[in-house]
Amino acid sequence: MTIMEKLYMLTKMTWKEVEERLxxxxxxxxxxxxxxxxxxxxxxxxxxxxxxxxxxxxxxxLWETIKLVVAPTISIGYSEHHMDFKGTITLRESTLVDVIVDVCRSLAAHGFRRIVLINGHGGNQSAIRNALNLFREGMESQVFAINWWDMAKDKIREVGSRPFFHACDNETSVAWYLGQRVLADKRVDEPGRKIVPGYIEPDMAGDAFTVSGVYSMKDITDSGVVGYSTKATEEKGKQIVDVAVERMVDFILRILEM
Ligand SMILES: [Zn+2]
Structure with missing residues (x-):
């Protein structure tokens, strides 16, 4: 059975099918x-x-063990720092917090007791944390949030190049393996400028003592890339994805026992 044959997308289910699945x-x-x-x-x-x-x-x-449902993707996040580049659309952080809380409240109201956000964007983390804090008040359901890169930190350090930041070797490899449109001959290498060396540096796997600040991605990169995307390969992506998926699966099996 391929993924397309499985009834897992909430958007494709009828309300009766959702009732049955629950x-x-x-x-x-x-x-x-x-x-x-x-x-x-x-x-x-x-x-x-x-x-x-x-x-x-x-x-x-997990299909043979548990038939999970996937809610519609929250496709616009917090990207204010990318607004100097064409095409970017951002929500204000407060709007994103409201969207996350409202989506989770709706799902909880129908009886979904375990809600797992799968996050693909570092800039959403603060809004997600805020939303989880707000959601906590008075709800029976539990909400968890997973950043895919946190599930494969060790593999990223092992197979990927540094800096690990944006549209870099690691992110491009993962996207490529997952079937993304990659314009391979347009890939560039740009390590990125340090805002405050030692404290604010563009490397999510780096050694800097992290300090927060307000900056635009334009301050760091001209191309929009921070990292070595010419080093990206589908094979590297597969290794990172496989490890991350196994840990996500393990996490979900653990919360099912709770
Ligand atoms: Zn990204």
Whole structure:
């Protein structure tokens, strides 16, 4: 049975089918990403495309054990820092918090007791944390949030090049393996400028003592890439995705026991 033959997308189900599914499974995945520039080689949908594909991989892996549902992707995130690049669309952070809370409240109201956000965009993390705090008040359901890169940190350090930041080797490899449109001959290498060396540096796997600040991606990169995207390969992407999916699956199996 291929992923396309499985009834897992909430958008394709009737309300009666949702009612039936809830009798055997009360766990739902909510992909969340962004609509933002990813350099000259990757399209604007990259982060929400990746998030949805990870959700599908998890559904496929677990189908014989539990029939998970995937909610519609929250496709626009917080990308204010990318607004100097054409095509980017951002929500204000407060709007994104409201969207996440409202989606989760709706799912919880129908009886989904375990809601797992699969996040594809680093810039959403603060809104997600805020939304989880707000959601906590008075709801029976539990909400969890997973960043795909956190599930494969070790593999990223092992196979990927640094910096690990944006439209880089790692992100391009993952996108490529997951079936994204990659303009391979447009890939560029740009390590990115450090805002405050040692403290604010564009490398999510780096050694800097992290300090927050307000900056535009234009301050860091001219192409929109921070990293070495010419080093990206589908094979590298497969290794990172496989590890991340296995950990997501393991996490979901653990919360099912709770
Ligand atoms: Zn991205």
């Amino acid at each position: 009798k055997e499974s009360d766990t739902v995945l909510v992909p969340i990403g962004s609509m933002e520039q990813h350099g000259p080689a990757l399209p604007l949908d990259n982060d929400h495309f990746i998030a949805r594909r990870f959700a599908e991989k998890v559904v496929e892996r």
